[in-house]
Amino acid sequence: MDTLIEMKNIVKVFPPNVVALDDVSTDFRKGEIHAIVGENGAGKSTLMKVLYGLEGRNNGEIMLRGQPTHFNDPGEAIANRIGMVHQEILLIPEYTIWQNIILGVEPTNIFGKIDEAKARRTVKEKIEEFQFNLNPDDKVGDISVAARQKVEILKLLYRNVEILILDEPTSVLTPQEIPQLFSELRRLRDSGKTILFISHHLDEVLTLSDRITVMRKGKKIATVEASETNKEDLARMMVGRDVIFLSKRDGKVPGDVVFSVDDLSYIDGNGHKHLEEVNLNVKAGEIVGIAGVEGNGQLALVNCIMGMNHPSHGSITVNGKDLTRAEILERRRYISFVSQDRGKMGAAVKASIADNVMMTHHRLNKKFTRWNGKLLDYRYARQFTDQIEEQFNVSMGSMDAPFKSLSGGNQQKVILGRELLLETPFLLLDQPTRGLDVGSIEYVHDIILNMRSQDRAILMISADLEELFRLSDRILVLHRGKIVADLPTEDTSVEQVGYLMLEGKDKEDAKEIH
Amino acid sequence: MRKKFISGILGIVVALVLGAIIMLFQGYNPIETYGALFSYSLGGWYPFCTTLRNSVPLILTGFSASIAFASGPVNLGQPGQLLIGALFATVGGMYIHLPAVLEIPILIALALLGGALWSGAAALMHKWFSMDEFITTLMLNMIADLLTYWAISYPFFEKGANSPLTPQIDKAGWLPEFGEFNTNVLVMLLTFVVVWFIYSRLTAGYEWRLTGQNSIFARLGGCNIDKNYMAVMLITGALAGLAGGLVVMAGPHRFVKGLGANYAWDGVMVAMVANNGLFGTILYGLFFSTLQSGALGMELITAVPSEFIQVLQSVIVLVIVAGRGLLDIWMDKSMIKRKARERAA
Numbered sequence: 117m118d119t120l121i122e123m124k125n126i127v128k129v130f131p132p133n134v135v136a137l138d139d140v141s142t143d144f145r146k147g148e149i150h151a152i153v154g155e156n157g158a159g160k161s162t163l164m165k166v167l168y169g170l171e172g173r174n175n176g177e178i179m180l181r182g183q184p185t186h187f188n189d190p191g192e193a194i195a196n197r198i199g200m201v202h203q204e205i206l207l208i209p210e211y212t213i214w215q216n217i218i219l220g221v222e223p224t225n226i227f228g229k230i231d232e233a234k235a236r237r238t239v240k241e242k243i244e245e246f247q248f249n250l251n252p253d254d255k256v257g258d259i260s261v262a263a264r265q266k267v268e269i270l271k272l273l274y275r276n277v278e279i280l281i282l283d284e285p286t287s288v289l290t291p292q293e294i295p296q297l298f299s300e301l302r303r304l305r306d307s308g309k310t311i312l313f314i315s316h317h318l319d320e321v322l323t324l325s326d327r328i329t330v331m332r333k334g335k336k337i338a339t340v341e342a343s344e345t346n347k348e349d350l351a352r353m354m355v356g357r358d359v360i361f362l363s364k365r366d367g368k369v370p371g372d373v374v375f376s377v378d379d380l381s382y383i384d385g386n387g388h389k390h391l392e393e394v395n396l397n398v399k400a401g402e403i404v405g406i407a408g409v410e411g412n413g414q415l416a417l418v419n420c421i422m423g424m425n426h427p428s429h430g431s432i433t434v435n436g437k438d439l440t441r442a443e444i445l446e447r448r449r450y451i452s453f454v455s456q457d458r459g460k461m462g463a464a465v466k467a468s469i470a471d472n473v474m475m476t477h478h479r480l481n482k483k484f485t486r487w488n489g490k491l492l493d494y495r496y497a498r499q500f501t502d503q504i505e506e507q508f509n510v511s512m513g514s515m516d517a518p519f520k521s522l523s524g525g526n527q528q529k530v531i532l533g534r535e536l537l538l539e540t541p542f543l544l545l546d547q548p549t550r551g552l553d554v555g556s557i558e559y560v561h562d563i564i565l566n567m568r569s570q571d572r573a574i575l576m577i578s579a580d581l582e583e584l585f586r587l588s589d590r591i592l593v594l595h596r597g598k599i600v601a602d603l604p605t606e607d608t609s610v611e612q613v614g615y616l617m618l619e620g621k622d623k624e625d626a627k628e629i630h
Numbered sequence: 631m632r633k634k635f636i637s638g639i640l641g642i643v644v645a646l647v648l649g650a651i652i653m654l655f656q657g658y659n660p661i662e663t664y665g666a667l668f669s670y671s672l673g674g675w676y677p678f679c680t681t682l683r684n685s686v687p688l689i690l691t692g693f694s695a696s697i698a699f700a701s702g703p704v705n706l707g708q709p710g711q712l713l714i715g716a717l718f719a720t721v722g723g724m725y726i727h728l729p730a731v732l733e734i735p736i737l738i739a740l741a742l743l744g745g746a747l748w749s750g751a752a753a754l755m756h757k758w759f760s761m762d763e764f765i766t767t768l769m770l771n772m773i774a775d776l777l778t779y780w781a782i783s784y785p786f787f788e789k790g791a792n793s794p795l796t797p798q799i800d801k802a803g804w805l806p807e808f809g810e811f812n813t814n815v816l817v818m819l820l821t822f823v824v825v826w827f828i829y830s831r832l833t834a835g836y837e838w839r840l841t842g843q844n845s846i847f848a849r850l851g852g853c854n855i856d857k858n859y860m861a862v863m864l865i866t867g868a869l870a871g872l873a874g875g876l877v878v879m880a881g882p883h884r885f886v887k888g889l890g891a892n893y894a895w896d897g898v899m900v901a902m903v904a905n906n907g908l909f910g911t912i913l914y915g916l917f918f919s920t921l922q923s924g925a926l927g928m929e930l931i932t933a934v935p936s937e938f939i940q941v942l943q944s945v946i947v948l949v950i951v952a953g954r955g956l957l958d959i960w961m962d963k964s965m966i967k968r969k970a971r972e973r974a975a
Contacts, residue, residue, distance in 0.1 A: 129965075129966040174966055174967075422850060424849070424850070444849060444850065444852055445852035445853075445854070448851070448852045453850065455850070460844075460846060460847075461846055461847055461850055462847065463844070463847060464840050464843035464844035464847050464848070465843075465844070466843055467839065467840060467843045467844075471836070471839070471840060474836065475840065475847070475848070475851035475852075476851045476852050478833055478836060478837075479833075479851075479852045479853075480852070485833055489833060490832055490833055490834075491831060491832055491833065492831060492832065492833050492836050494831070
């Protein structure tokens with residue numbers, strides 16, 4: 117097969133000193149499906165963005181069809197028949213599929229008006245050519261996420277793209293939708309397109325791709341033929357050591373109910389229903405995981421528990437204390453909270469590390485203040501920061517440095533340290549390992565399990581099924597604001613949870629209806 | 631800290647050079663002009679004391695703006711709060727007759743109260759009607775302007791005067807002067823200590839700072855956002871009011887038309903240049919006061935009009951604020967280049 121693209125010695129540094137790509141060289145051949153795998157932060161997306169012209173490079177060379185190439189922006193890349201589908205789908209929901217596809221390259225008639233008939237016809241031909249099973253007249257707002265992704269791909273095919281870059285295309289899909297995407301991608305390859313596919317799911321990569329490039333911490337580890345490797349080898353290359361996919365929980369029996377939510381509903385000011393009669397409870401020494409496709413009520417649930425939103429109906433209690441209408445400060449005596457967005461909810465990134473560590477403690481822990489709470493004891497706060505640094509293995513330069521100078525993993529350790537040392541009976545963890553590298557994830561998981569063995573009640577919301585299966589004693593599935601399943605982790609499968617996340621009911625139930 | 635200092639000095643030098651270039655274009659001698667400017671503001675005890683005295687309202691309104699901006703609320707009502715504070719102190723000084731040890735603290739308290747009332751009005755509008763303080767404080771500036779103009783033209787008008795002004799306040803309320811040195815500087819320094827202590831040591835100050843950085847985080851952390859908002863508005867209003875009271879007590883000892891001058895807006899500018907830091911506000915306040923105090927001398931000796939100082943001030947603001955961003959970008963770039971070279975090697 118011919119080499120289509122060659123990337124040589126690519127270096128990319130993000131300020132201040134994050135080396136995202138460290139001397140990466142690789143090649144892509146015409147007519148192959150080439151997967152780029154690696155953990156979060158390994159540099160997969162950055163490598164593709166450099167190729168696509170979204171990010172500049174600080175060093176190195178890109179050869180396209182044997183010619184040195186440099187794209188300043190995605191437009192130039194598309195003109196050279198390279199296109200990328202991003203994780204977030206950027207379409208206009210009010211427009212139909214064909215309108216979205218032609219946007220920016222509209223065919224016009226002699227009067228300069230959009231030739232709608234021709235545009236629609238061309239789009240329809242493309243859909244048929246690639247057997248995409250879409251109706252060009254459907255509004256994008258009405259179709260499923262999987263269909264929208266197809267529209268994104270079609271948009272690039274309409275622009276005669278030869279090389280398609282897909283950034284984690286399966287992350288927005290449910291397990292049942294993935295095979296269809298894969299067969300479509302194979303069909304594209306067979307018609308001569310080259311597909312570069314970013315993923316961190318090894319099973320997918322092994323089923324779909326011809327060759328696989330493995331990245332770790334900004335470096336290319338290897339490029340291998342998919343037929344000559346297996347999951348274990350890939351995992352080892354990705355993380356640099358053997359990973360255990362198994363649960364690490366011990367067989368501890370949970371205690372009494374600590375946290376409970378009863379008949380909780382939340383309707384916002386616009387009459388939109390975010391939560392509907394949610395019932396759940398967490399016992400001491402138990403980790404309850406909440407699975408669900410993002411946007412199914414997780415945010416409203418977190419906000420109701422934390423007091424940022426006031427529930428329309430129902431109650432929230434911790435250790436028998438009704439917190440439904442309590443002030444946030446009162447809730448914080450009972451609830452530790454790790455948010456999914458460190459910069460937005462979990463920290464003030466420009467403030468110093470010590471300032472971030474003090475938050476909440478400065479109100480609840482008497483050791484932090486004197487003069488009846490009026491005067492802050494900064495000296496104690498510094499001792500406390502030292503304690504967190506040591507106890508949670510944080511590597512920080514100076515505690516007076518801004519919080520944002522810490523790496524993502526260290527930021528999360530500081531936040532976890534602050535929250536866990538509040539010593540509340542209940543912990544709310546919203547995607548506690550989002551955006552962290554493998555090592556940090558494992559560390560955070562150990563901390564969470566450690567809290568479980570200290571009899572804390574833990575509610576964990578996660579988009580990562582592997583994480584949920586690894587840590588949770590029970591998995592609840594949130595679908596369109598309702599809890600549709602409450603499953604002991606031992607008696608369920610990833611596939612079953614995935615199906616529930618998408619359909620809101622079990623496969624068997626679905627069959628009965630059909 | 632060192633980086634801030636370097637960027638400040640560099641900004642001032644670059645701005646002075648740019649100013650020199652503008653002067654050269656207009657046919658003035660920049661060395662002679664700067665010589666006059668600095669000898670009339672810093673060259674000797676008398677000019678230096680004048681510069682110090684004039685810096686007080688700049689620095690106090692600068693504190694007001696710094697604390698407001700760094701804590702979240704966009705209080706842009708310093709001009710109005712200054713005028714109301716000045717009016718309160720003046721009226722108090724007209725009718726209260728006590729020994730100086732009591733008179734001065736009472737007038738200062740009245741000035742604080744006047745400013746706080748004016749910003750408090752905006753804060754209440756925010757609380758009850760969710761009106762943005764950014765708008766209301768600006769609007770209240772105009773009301774304060776006309777209200778004080780009316781007050782000194784009618785109820786507190788000095789009979790027989792030929793322009794709107796009040797009678798002088800009781801002599802006991804005059805801030806003592808030692809030669810040319812006016813004690814309003816001491817009041818300012820005392821205020822600095824108090825404000826610094828509140829902001830950097832008290833629990834409340836900690837919450838204000840963190841709320842200014844990220845209010846959602848502070849709210850989730852258990853800070854009482856509404857209470858803090860009210861406190862910041864009242865305190866920053868009081869600081870601007872104090873600036874007004876001290877202008878009366880250190881200067882004309884009465885409320886004359888145009889008393890507020892440009893102090894408050896210059897103070898807001900000082901806060902912006904100082905990046906809302908309290909130390910920086912003092913330093914830049916002194917520097918801007920140096921320019922303004924020297925402007926008259928400059929006009930006296932050279933042909934350069936004193937308005938030129940406004941050009942110079944604006945250039946300094948632009949150079950320092952832009953320079954701050956630029957310095958960060960440069961540092962990042964050089965770091966990247968070094969890393970890239972290391973990796974390529």
